[in-house]
Amino acid sequence: MPDIALLGFILAAIVIGYFLGWRDQKRRRIDSSGQLSKDYFVGLNYLINEQTDEAIDVFIKALDINNDTVDTYLALGSLFSKRGEVEKSIRVHQDLLARPSLTSTQSFQVQLALALNYSSAGLLDRAESILIDLSRQNHELRDQALQQLLRVYEQEREWAKAVDVAERLRRTRGDQYAIILAHYYCEQCQIALNQNDRVAARRLIRQAFSRDKNSVRASLLLGQMEFDEGDHREAIKVLQRISLQDISFMPLSLPLLEKSFEHTGSLRGLGAYLDRCLNERPGTAITIAMTRLLIRESRESQAIDFLTAQLDCHPTLRGLNELIGLRRQFQGDLPDNILGLIHRLTNRILEFKPVFSCGRCGFSGKEMHWQCPRCHHWGTVKPIQGFEGE
Ligand SMILES: [Zn+2]
Structure with a gap:
């Protein structure tokens, strides 16, 4: 129910924003004003009857999108998305994009929001193509596009592409992406091991350590490789390093x-x-x-x-x-x-009892995940401490 109230609030804001814009230009609009206010009441009526689909249709058709209302429309789109109504959210964003009056930043923001819609609807190819396009633009919001693109590649388990994007982000954002990169290399290493390509696996481990010398995961993988190849002393050496990297x-x-x-x-x-x-x-x-x-x-x-x-x-x-x-x-x-x-x-x-939990979002489970399945952070899931844990 609070969602309905918020939705009403957002639509009201759109209407107010519209009328503020309209008041300034009413000389030019006087002819169509009768039609617009009729649409406004039709839309309001739909909204009161909780027919939100129809209400949005009417509002979007009737109301001008100007610089005062774009943010409110974006909030509306995000609200729909949070409620799980991705199709409605996509429609709001597509309608916004069709307006020629958007500034370049507004257009960038709307495309980011649309890409997020496609991702959550599982339309990863569409999200990817929008985000690649945005990531090529020299725009102040480019890092946001790259971060979203990274999430798409993680969902697709396209680790090589994820590495490329994360390397770009590492240049501007630094260490946090170095740790993520080490996980991507470990993912690739695991695949190489499954295919019995030990040369590639060793190269990928070296790359993981070059990004994060304290990568516990890389140490575990390397330890397992040494063990499998019969070099037990080396396995011991590698595995003992973990107590120095992160003893938990x-x-x-x-x-x-x-x-x-x-x-x-x-x-x-x-x-x-x-x-x-x-x-x-x-x-x-x-x-x-x-x-x-x-x-x-x-x-x-x-x-x-x-x-x-x-x-x-x-x-x-x-x-x-x-x-x-x-x-x-x-x-x-x-x-x-x-x-x-x-x-x-x-x-x-x-x-x-769960054995592992995420220090960031509290997710817990019986299996170890290097990437938290809930908050998607890397390396935050650890063995649970305390009376019921370690
Ligand atoms: Zn988490």
């Missing part, structure tokens, strides 16, 4: 790191590394990895003591779940049925 992503590297250390037969090295990471930032994944390492060395009671101590100062659901499992397995010093019940419960809770 470190849990992602653990499964591969554990396997790599296993291959080299140096579990002591793994212990030392986990110890260093725990000192820097206590976390459940690292604690559990350490606990399992102790159990592998047949030091069960030490493992349970260690886990209990960690949980004392850093309690997490997942840690508790692990502890209960270990006590049942190795000590069984609580009635088994109660432990079993608690264990089933914690398992069940964990089953439905």
